[in-house]
Amino acid sequence: MVMGVLSVAALLTPLPDINHLAKMPEYLSSPLSQVEAVENGDRPLSVQQAMDFIADSRMATSYLKSLFHDGCALLDAIEDGHIDEGADLAEIINQYESSAKVITGQLTLLKLAYTLAESSEAWKPHVSLLRNHASEILRVLANSRNILLRIAVVLKQYLPPVQQTRPGYTPCSSESSFREAVEISHKKLGLSPFFY
Structure with a gap:
């Protein structure tokens, strides 16, 4: 097993461009948007x-497939190596989660677009072709989203642990504080005092 340090640049490699993701439905639904022109001729x-x-x-799915493969490679590298301590992981995680949310929205839009196209008269003779194409595109898009979420x-x-303590609470560290905590607990529960 090769141990390496993953830099911030390496962590961001499979991160998609948000602007490109926003335009993705336009590219992926191009067959559907062009149907309107054909439907006006009623054929x-x-x-x-x-x-x-x-x-x-x-052609647009090639970008998503490369994103998925880059994400898989990064996931393997993260699990096998170390992460650069200077990396702002919270920000990087936020970027991955934001990209995944954008893709989830795009998935919903594309599902609707393909459903409308399937019911269209223009695609009626080619419905099985359209369904196969739609399921392939939706699968690639879902896989890309899932790999971003897994990353x-x-x-x-790798984030530093967050202390989950209540304000004013300090863990018992001495015998007297332990005894005091037990007495308070017994009073709240209505139990007889505990004597040692």
């Missing part, structure tokens, strides 16, 4: 048109 898409529309949106969860393990 179904030809096989060539359907294949062209799907090919256009498939965030694994990175949280």
